[in-house]
Amino acid sequence: MAPRTLFDKIWDDHVVETLPDGTSILYIDRHLVHEVTSPQAFEGLRLAGRRLRHPERTIAVVDHNVPTSDRTQPIEEPESRNQIETLERNVKEFGVPYFPLLSANQGIVHVVGPEQGISLPGMTIVCGDSHTSTHGAMGSLAFGIGTSEVEHVMATQTILQKPAKNMRVTVEGVPGHGVSAKDIMLAIIGRIGTAGGTGHVIEFAGSAIRGLDMAGRMTLCNMSIEAGARAGLVAPDETTFEYVRGRPFAPKGEDFDRAVAYWKTLATDEGAHFDKEVTLRAEDISPTLTWGTSPETVLPISGTVPDPAQEPDEARRAQMQRMLDYMGLEAGQAIAGTPVDVVFIGSCTNSRIEDLRAAARVAEGRKVAQGVRAMIVPGSGNVKRQAEEEGLDKVFLDAGFEWREAGCSMCLGMNPDRLTPGQRCASTSNRNFEGRQGPGGRTHLLSPAMAAAAAVTGCLTDVRELV
Amino acid sequence: MEKFTTLSAIAAALPEANIDTDKIIPARFLKTTQRTGLGRHAFDAMRYREDGSENPDFVLNREPWRKAEILITFDNLGCGSSREHAPWALLDFGIRCVIAPSFADIFFNNCFKNGILPISLPREVCERLMDDASMGENARLTVDLARQVVIRPDGEEVSFDIDPFRKHLLLEGLDDIGQTLQHEQGITRYENREHQEKSWMPSIHID
Known part of the structure; x- marks a missing residue:
């Protein structure tokens, strides 16, 4: 057989059938479900009189809409509450395994999957969320799908795809x-x-x-x-296997050994x-952050904001100018030293225990700068608990950070955690699109350590000056 | 799903690259449990001013483009999230066809699942179609899916490529699930094989 890539191997291993035009019916090992992109899919099943083919390959959580403050109170926003209640009705009706809001296992779906050993190497994993790519870190083929495809996976445990x-x-x-x-x-x-x-x-x-x-x-x-x-x-590799070992839903004993033997063939x-x-x-690579409203607009922290006048392409020039206007930045200004209003440490990108430790190392013994709101939103209830066991919550609270409950939070502002127009945010999330964190909000994407540095200095700062 | 055969309609030009799904439908409008009703929030930040009134400069707020059924943009249309609310919002607004030099993968897929035809054409062709679109009511574009052509107001035909399977589904208005279930025996065979070869595969059960 010709040499194959990791992707080729996982793909080949999951093809049920290839149709004459080259589209494959690809088997899906794990389907992760959350409240925002599933209601219309469940409704579709109901209308067609269909069930889930394999609920035991499916896991549901609530994450996008959930408040990250006191969870014992009812959810205030009626539409958010409705979406969460709808999911709860649906998982009951269709028999889908579910981590409810008050479970310690609740959290951002892309944190929960690996943490629970639900996402494993060599698997095909889908979810109605583009950041499903996260689970690829396990050595699995994981990608985001739309709601029609969510329904398709529910009904058939497969998806129609052409190889990438x-x-x-x-x-x-x-x-x-x-x-x-x-x-x-x-x-x-x-x-x-x-x-x-x-x-x-x-x-x-x-x-x-x-x-x-x-x-x-x-x-x-x-x-x-x-x-x-x-x-x-x-x-x-060994790092992966050690991570998986002993996770609640991972294979155990001889099964684990058999699984590892298979996983080792995938490289x-x-x-x-x-x-x-x-x-x-x-x-x-230096500590890096974004200056514009597209994730490709990156700069080293020592850099200066680019000048649209230097851009030869007219459409790009106009777009750069629009970004500068939106972000409230001037061409040629040093990005370091730009004052921030909000610091958000969280999201499926950077809310794991390792991320919180990195932020805490910077925050320890320092204070959040005056006028800055700084939030820590752990990726799951388990991350939160572990951080508390390690005393990280104290470090953050002593420094003046907010210590919140798990959820997607200000990454996309579907819950009450939102920027107000013009606010500038140092954020460990993944998208800096216009309005992403709230209408008119200005997002700089950066690492947890850099975000903590911005919190304690009040401006975008080279973290290497602090640690 | 509504069939897509031919569409003769007003086209609107949005000459921007990287129009992301947050721009098409911001996250705060994703709290619906329906597929319909999102049209009034399509392009919300571009379409409305801070006080909620319409931005008169935005193309889809101007006559005749309020009735546009075809949208033409530059590269990488629909980048960002997987939210199918983006094509739902476009469809609810009335858009049945999007034309751009390139699309983000998931958005491209999602369009087909909702009877929206995404057409990829070279940038210079998109620019010419944008010129046509600027003439508004006087310049309708016609999209003939069976023949795979966009017909310009002057009669020039621009041909486009499309995956034959997707073309078939659009022309017939078929959804995928029924199609796939015709292969159910194959799925069962796969599952039996997996059961033997990957006996370690855990099931998820929560008490």
Whole structure:
């Protein structure tokens, strides 16, 4: 057999049938469901008199809409409450396993899946959410789907797909002080652009990637979609197996050993073909952040805001100017030193225990700058509990951060956590689109350590000056 | 799903690249449990001013483009989230066809599932179609899916590519689930094989 990539192997292993035009019916191992993109799918099933083919391959959580403040009170926003209650009715009616709001296991679906051992290497994993790419860090093929496809997976446990092209992004070397997976990913998106991965699945490889812990790999794969890729993945290795071992829904005992033996066969073969290759040196990457309203508009923290006058393409020039106007920035200004109003540490990109530890190292013994609202939103109830066991909550609370309950929160502002017009936010989330965190809000994407640095200094700051 | 055969309609030009799904439908409007009713929030931030009144400069607020059924943009249309609310909002507004040099993958997929035809054409062709669109009522574009052509007001035909399976589904207004269930035996065979080869595969049960 010709040498195959990790993606090729997972794909080949899940093809049920290939139709004459090249579309494959692809088997889905895990379907993750949340309250926003599922109601219309359940309704479709109901209207057609269908059931879930495999509820025991499905898991539902509430995350997008949930308040991250006191959970013992009823949810105030009637539409959010309705969406959550609708999910609760649906999981009951269709027999779907569910972590309710008050469960310690509740959290952001892309944090919960790996944490519970529900997302495993070699699996196909889908969810009605573009950041499903996160689970690719396990060495699985994981991608976001629309609600029609959610219904399709519910009814058939398959999806109709044509194979993606293979792309490899290799990062060699050792990241410098203060440089995290988030900085690496922002640098990658800056290099290849928001459409750089369109039609491709990106495999992240190289010594800098192998050196990342699972949380870092999840950050990387999470933002593959921001590079336009269908999915991102990292070959499963000892780091992966150790992470999976003992998780609640992971295989146990001999089953685990059998699974690992299989997972070890998945790595890309020597000489496998990639349609596109990009290589970066970890040493070239500084703490990085975005200046505009597209994730590709990145700068090292030492950089200056680009000048549209230097852009030859007219449409791009106009777009850059629009971004500067929206972001309230001047061409040529140093990005460091720009004052922020809000700091958001959370989201499926950066809300794991490792992320909170990185932020706490910066926050420890310091105070949130006057006039800055700084929020910590753990990715799950379990992350929150673990952080409390480690005393991180005290570090944050002493410094003046808000210590909140798990959910998507201000990443997309579907719950009450929202920016007001003109507010500038240092955010560990994944999208800086206009209005993403609230109408008129201005988002700078950066790492948890950089976000904490912004919180304690009151402005965008090079974290290397603090730690 | 409504069939898509031919569409002769007013086209609106939105000459921007990277129009993301938050722009098409901001997250705060995703709290619905229905597919319909999102049209009035399509392009909310561009369409309405802060006081809630219409922005008179935005193309879809102007005559005759309020009745546009075809939308033409630049590259990477629909980038960002997987929300199917984006095509639902477009459809509810009245858009049946989107034309751009390139699309984000998930949005592209989602369009087909809702009877919206996404057509990919080179940028210079999109620019010419945008010129046609600027003439409004005087310049309707016609999209003939069976023949795979966009017919310009001067009669020039621009051909486009489309996946034959998706074309078939659109022309017939078929949804995928029924199609896939015709292969149910294959799915069962796959499951039996998996049961043997991946006996370690855990099930999810919560008490």
